[in-house]
Amino acid sequence: MSVDGGVTIFWGDDEHRFRLAIGQFRELQECVNLRRIKLGAGIVGPMSLLNALRTSDAWPDDVRDILRLGLVGGGMEPKDAHRLLRTYFDDVDRYPPLTHMRPAFLILTAGFTGPIGGADDEDSKKKPVTTETPTPPSTSDASTARAPP
16 A cells, blocks of 8 residues: 555556545545435445445445546546456456455555555654653652551
8 A cells, every 4th residue: 555545456457556535535425325326225435335345245336436436546547447347347257246345445445544644654653652641740748658557
């Protein structure tokens, strides 16, 4: 995974770069939920879609949209992404739908995580991260006195 939330994986015929930036996420949300609204199904959020991929229960068109938008977000021309999808996704006799679940899961996960360590990745390596608030030392004499025997 790269610092911009992209991921390079082998899919179809070669290694390809996939990336879901905010524009691709918005289009994905629209495609996924418009499809459900037309069918009278409930809409899903991005984490529900990720969980559906994790359990191999995502709708095939949702998986296809993740792959398509990831390829375009990764720098591929839309017509070239379409050609790859027709060859490697739409040919279910050669490439069953389940074979695309893991790549789609990786693409969506990489899009969610974004920059590793946030925008200040280099700075975060230099500074220790703590979650505890230091407790100031007590100035009370009673707190250090011994209990009577």
